[in-house]
Amino acid sequence: MAHGFQYYVDIITVLAQKDLKVRxxxxxxxxxxxxxxxxxxxxxxxxxxxxxxxxxVPNFAAWLLLGLLVWRFFSIATNQSLTSIIANPSLVTKVxxxxxxxxLANNLANLVGATLEFIALLPLLLFLxxxxxxxxxxxxxxxxxxxxxxxxxxxxxxxxxxxxRDFSQLxxxxxxxxxxxxxxxxxxxxxxxxxxxxxxLNPITRLIQLVRDIFLQKTLPSSYDLGxxxxxxxxxxxxxxxxxxxxxxxxxxxx
Numbered sequence: 001m002a003h004g005f006q007y008y009v010d011i012i013t014v015l016a017q018k019d020l021k022v023r024x025x026x027x028x029x030x031x032x033x034x035x036x037x038x039x040x041x042x043x044x045x046x047x048x049x050x051x052x053x054x055x056x057v058p059n060f061a062a063w064l065l066l067g068l069l070v071w072r073f074f075s076i077a078t079n080q081s082l083t084s085i086i087a088n089p090s091l092v093t094k095v096x097x098x099x100x101x102x103x104l105a106n107n108l109a110n111l112v113g114a115t116l117e118f119i120a121l122l123p124l125l126l127f128l129x130x131x132x133x134x135x136x137x138x139x140x141x142x143x144x145x146x147x148x149x150x151x152x153x154x155x156x157x158x159x160x161x162x163x164x165r166d167f168s169q170l171x172x173x174x175x176x177x178x179x180x181x182x183x184x185x186x187x188x189x190x191x192x193x194x195x196x197x198x199x200x201l202n203p204i205t206r207l208i209q210l211v212r213d214i215f216l217q218k219t220l221p222s223s224y225d226l227g228x229x230x231x232x233x234x235x236x237x238x239x240x241x242x243x244x245x246x247x248x249x250x251x252x253x254x255x
Contacts, residue, residue, distance in 0.1 A: 015105030
């Protein structure tokens, strides 16, 4: 049993390392792009919304950067997981291992990338005037919750993309829509009260608010809000596992 567990751990480690290398392969600046991309978005969007549109959000640049980092983790991880099964045909058809491990390894690689992005940009938050409280140490917990959400969604979309090869186009549209229905560049208070609860069911909305609370407001979410977030995340995980298990039996044929 221990030998089998170690075998799976080794497989996940090798796959995760490979996915990390692929992410920065043929890139001159490598990981630096992971820092320049959100920084560029922050500068541009801060100029548009804070300067031109006069958005009244204190320390808008830091507020925006935190939202962008949460969104990038979700967007990049799910987008890359789309092809995680298709990109590893030999592991599906020639090697015996639980196929969800392929998706898990891909997501773990992106968790490492997202963690490094947050760590590397923490000094910038200090430069922007953010003072850290003890609540900042909860960042790994937030990333862990987002990771579970991503894993659940990735299971479903990687299986669907194998069965329906044009699903990637639909997911690209979904991500574009998701950017604008999440409070990344605007405050959720702009949402009319009658729609606020439905809007809050978007788990990315709650994750972004959670990160901003612990870094900017220096507060913790209520047990009610945290309970709703965890419930939604678990539902996505169960849904992803269900879809993956249902379609998994035909993976070899689809490849």
